[in-house]
Structure formats: C-alpha cells, structure tokens
Amino acid sequence: MDDLDQRLIAKLRHDARAPVADLAKALGVSRGTITNRMARLQRDGVITGYTLRLRPDATPDEIRAWTSLAVEGNQQRVIRALLGEPGVAALHDTNGRWDLLVELRVGSLAELSSALERIRGIEGVSASETSVHLRTLRG
Secondary structure, rough: OHHHHHHHHHHOOOHOOOOOOHHHHHHHOOOOHHHHHHHHHHHHHOOOOOOOOOOHHHHHOOOOEEEEEEEEEOHHHHHHHHHHHOOOOEEOOOOOOEEEEEEEEEEEEHHHHHHHHHHOOOOOOOEEEEEEEEOOOOO
C-alpha cells in the first residue's frame, strides 16, 4: 500500500459511504483512480467490508462488555470459536497478561451470562476477566 491507499483508507474510516467523486476531489485524483484503488483494496482483502457505527446512546438497551482471555494451546481454534459466537462484536489479539480482548454486545444481562458461559467453555480458554461497559466518556 502506498501513501494514496493510506489516505483513502483514512477517508473511508471517517465516512465509508463517501461518494467516489468526493473522495477523488479530497485526494486530488480522478474518480477512476479511486474506483480502481477501492476495487484492488477489496480484492486484496485489505478492505473486508463496510460497517455501521451508531451513537453510543442510539441503542440504550444494549449491554456492552469487554472480556479479556488467557489462552493455552491453539489460539487459532479459540479465535475461530469466538468468531462464531453471536455476541462477539469485535475480537482483538493483545499482548501482556491477556491474549485476546473480546467486545461483547448483547440485549440483556441473561444474554451476557450465557455468552460468557459459552466463551469460558471454549477449549483453550484458561482464564477470563469481564468488565461491563457503563458509559462512553469520549468516543
């Protein structure tokens, strides 16, 4: 990826629905260049999809939690199992005491409890610690 790819990705991070014409103008290149770059980034797997971001208060009944996991053995097997878990909104590989950081989004405390029970039951998960998200102070 070159500088133009990096700048394009930065613009798309800000607004993934920005029109190609607006992106081209902001980056000082033609619409065709932007279209070709986006197609290549998608084909190469750099861009894997587009997502929806909501205001933190847009889903007031949603419960968010962060679970830190320690993994023994095959981490890839644990990752595959976690990616199949419906409550997992994001999954991050980390360093330090914990191996993985899991962002959970569920509709109720009962759903959170069930999701945590399933996650803790995944072969290879040796320890976990969960914090419930109370509010966002800066997003």
